[in-house]
Amino acid sequence: xxxxxxxxxxDFPDFDADRTELLVRSRDLGVxxxxxxGVYHANWQRLxxxxxxxxxxxxxxxxxxxxxxxxxxxxxxELRNWLHRLAGHPRCCAVGxxxxxxxxxxxxxxxxQALFEAQLQLAAEFELPALIHxxxxxxxxxxxxxxxxxxxxxxxxxxxxSVEEAREYLKLGFKLGLGGAPTWPQAKRLRxxxxxxxxxxxxxxxxxxxxxxxxxxxQRNSPEHLPTICTALAELMAITPAExxxxxxxxxxxxxxxx
Numbered sequence: 587x588x589x590x591x592x593x594x595x596x597d598f599p600d601f602d603a604d605r606t607e608l609l610v611r612s613r614d615l616g617v618x619x620x621x622x623x624g625v626y627h628a629n630w631q632r633l634x635x636x637x638x639x640x641x642x643x644x645x646x647x648x649x650x651x652x653x654x655x656x657x658x659x660x661x662x663x664e665l666r667n668w669l670h671r672l673a674g675h676p677r678c679c680a681v682g683x684x685x686x687x688x689x690x691x692x693x694x695x696x697x698x699q700a701l702f703e704a705q706l707q708l709a710a711e712f713e714l715p716a717l718i719h720x721x722x723x724x725x726x727x728x729x730x731x732x733x734x735x736x737x738x739x740x741x742x743x744x745x746x747x748s749v750e751e752a753r754e755y756l757k758l759g760f761k762l763g764l765g766g767a768p769t770w771p772q773a774k775r776l777r778x779x780x781x782x783x784x785x786x787x788x789x790x791x792x793x794x795x796x797x798x799x800x801x802x803x804x805q806r807n808s809p810e811h812l813p814t815i816c817t818a819l820a821e822l823m824a825i826t827p828a829e830x831x832x833x834x835x836x837x838x839x840x841x842x843x844x845x
Contacts, residue, residue, distance in 0.1 A: 587831035589816060590838040591620045591809045593683075593717065593743050593763055593791035596643070597633040600795040600806055609640055612809040616831075618642055619844070620809055623683040623717055625650035627661040630668060637677050644842070645672075646680035646717050648705060651687040651698045662704050669712045679842045681709040682717025683743065686730075689721040699730070706734040715841055716740035718760075724751045731758050739841065741789055744797065749782050756787055761837055763791040766799035766807060769818040780822045785833040789841070790816055 591612075601608060612620070622637055624630045624647040637645040647668050649657045665681075672678035684705040686698050709716040715738045720727045724747045739759025744767060745752065752762055767773055768780045790812060798807040801814050813827075820830040839845070 587616045587813060587816065587828055588835055589615075589617045589790060589812050589831050590835045591617055591792050591794070591812050592741060592789045592838050593765070594620050594622055594794045594809060595625070595796070596620065596622050596794065596809075597629055597636050598795055605636075606640075608808060608810065609642075612812075613642065615810060615813050617809045617812050618835075619644065619838075621646060621679070621717075621842075623680075624648055625683055626653045626656050627658075627664055628656075630664075634672075644677050644679045646682040647678070648682040648684040648717070649701060650683045651685055651693060651701065651719060652690065654693050654697060654701070657701065662701075662708075665705070666708055666711075669708055669714070673712055679844075680715045680717050680740065681705055681712070682715075682740070683719050684716060685719035685743075686723035686727050687719060687721045688723040688726070695726075699726070702730060703734070706730070706736065709736055709738075709740070710734065713738060717743060719743050720745075720747075724748075728754045728758070731755075731760070741791075741841070743791065744793060746776050747779070749779055752779065752783060752787065756784075761789045761841060762787050763789055764819055765791045765793050765815060766797045766811070768822060769799040769801065769815060771800065777822055780819060781824070783823070785823075785825070785830070786837060788819075788830070788834050789838045790819070790830075790834040 745762035794807040820827040
């Protein structure tokens with residue numbers, strides 16, 4: 587299988603001890619391309635250095651809602667500067683990770699909304715896909731994306747919504763990122779939803795080092811786990827792993843403009 591991991595945080599210190607070896611093992615398992623997402627201003631340079639150093643890695647830059655209290659107004663200007671400086675660079679392919687998180691009640695929703703909309707404007711300005719974090723905020727996210735009208739859409743990371751919400755995202759030009767969460771037997775509703783999603787909607791991801799699949803409980807998640815995640819999700823969709831791998835990789839390549 588040839589696979590693309592559309593959501594990782596490989597720059598995180600969790601991988602400092604064995605990052606190079608992990609990438610070799612992942613490639614040997616068929617994971618050919620990996621996207622590394624920025625989450626706050628302080629990790630952008632580290633992330634970009636990593637992406638330039640290793641083959642098959644691609645970068646996205648953004649201000650994640652979970653780190654809302656760390657962000658400063660000038661960081662938005664810095665994000666625009668990064669995107670301007672790297673415009674057209676083949677390794678810079680998206681704005682993200684951005685979005686809304688209503689699960690963490692201490693995060694001010696008005697401030698989140700303003701930050702989200704400002705970054706969507708940057709995605710529109712630079713004609714880049716947006717990689718979006720959504721927790722308990724599908725209605726607000728869908729309403730915001732309808733106003734933003736991004737020409738290149740993006741990915742709803744770790745999609746855990748309903749079939750109806752999935753349809754709304756698809757109409758807006760977005761793909762749905764699926765990873766470890768639906769592999770857990772207790773995620774009954776999500777597993778039912780995954781079984782109803784069209785192949786053209788799906789891209790695969792790990793969110794490494796987070797969101798480990800059921801096959802690797804209480805472990806650091808890794809791009810190495812993407813083949814087993816693919817196999818588990820293919821079973822839910824009643825197709826072969828090869829079919830899901832091919833479709834998800836094709837969807838990701840079309841979204842990011844890769845061959």
